[in-house]
């Protein structure tokens with residue numbers, strides 16, 4: 001008799017398109033930072049839906065908020081307001097530190113960046129500067145911003161007017177941005193690009209360049225937002241305010257929700273009819289996001305994130321085979337001395353730990369922000385053991 005899981009995977013490949021490649025595991029349930037597959041095996045989840053299940057799986061506050069909202073008002077069109085979308089937008093105004101900021105809600109990171117791209121056209125300018133190695137999403141507009149050939153090249157021609165400069169290179173940015181630039185879009189830390197941290201002062205320099213040229217500074221905090229780096233949005237350590245912040249991933253705590261937040265004068269650019277989304281600001285997704293933010297605040301999770309970061313860096317930087325742990329908060333890239341990230345990822349999975357390997361040298365970890373110290377220590381022990389097994393083999 002066929003194992004149930006292989007049956008799932010056969011059915012998957014018969015019914016779903018091949019754009020992701022064939023998954024080799026089917027997950028059926030999750031609680032906190034533990035997920036279960038269809039064969040009943042448990043895994044410590046150190047990827048959390050790629051930085052998305054910010055409070056882990058089935059968090060009681062999210063479950064109860066969603067349950068209550070779906071039983072009260074599940075959806076309304078954007079012809080009408082509802083209390084949750086207003087409350088969430090007000091909360092985001094507070095979190096970005098600008099009471100004049102205004103929010104557009106959508107359902108994903110790509111859509112948040114699409115919205116920012118369209119917003120930038122309202123400046124009357126059309127050229128855009130982005131960075132190589134960046135990931136801003138897969139829709140044609142967001143893909144035009146994305147700085148990765150492998151993802152772009154099959155879909156050329158993309159939206160014209162976008163140029164890319166090396167990430168972290170202030171001089172290159174200065175040369176490229178001018179009075180015709182509508183926006184500069186940058187990730188505070190490259191997430192999909194392998195958890196790459198720019199040199200200190202990079203975002204501040206971009207802020208200055210944008211101030212001098214009148215270009216909008218857009219921070220794509222889709223992966224680095226919502227407390228992931230130990231601050232609400234991944235740019236705050238540089239003490240700057242961008243003109244636009246995009247968030248998604250962690251915002252809905254696992255429900256599909258994205259936001260494009262325009263600060264200051266940028267908040268006045270969109271006019272009625274300029275943009276829209278049927279599901280954007282959906283009451284259930286907003287209820288989940290409000291529950292997520294409430295728990296992040298009440299449980300003081302941003303402080304805990306920074307403590308976990310310090311612990312992980314202190315321990316793992318001295319593991320044999322580890323070159324350095326880079327990143328911030330709980331978005332960390334464990335850089336290996338040898339090109340063994342893919343086999344290490346597999347070994348970890350066989351040993352009950354989920355991570356991913358964005359390139360052959362890097363293991364990315366992005367667990368739920370409410371991960372416990374005990375789970376962090378368990379993860380590090382399993383990591384150390386499997387890494388040693390591979391380098392000593």
Ligand SMILES: *Cc1c(COP(=O)(O)O)cnc(C)c1O
Pocket residue numbers: 107108109110111113135136137138187191192220221222223224248249
């Ligand atoms: C994941 C990601 C996106 C795209 O988000 P989707 O929800 O997959 O469209 C955009 N920008 C960054 C930085 C991301 O990490």
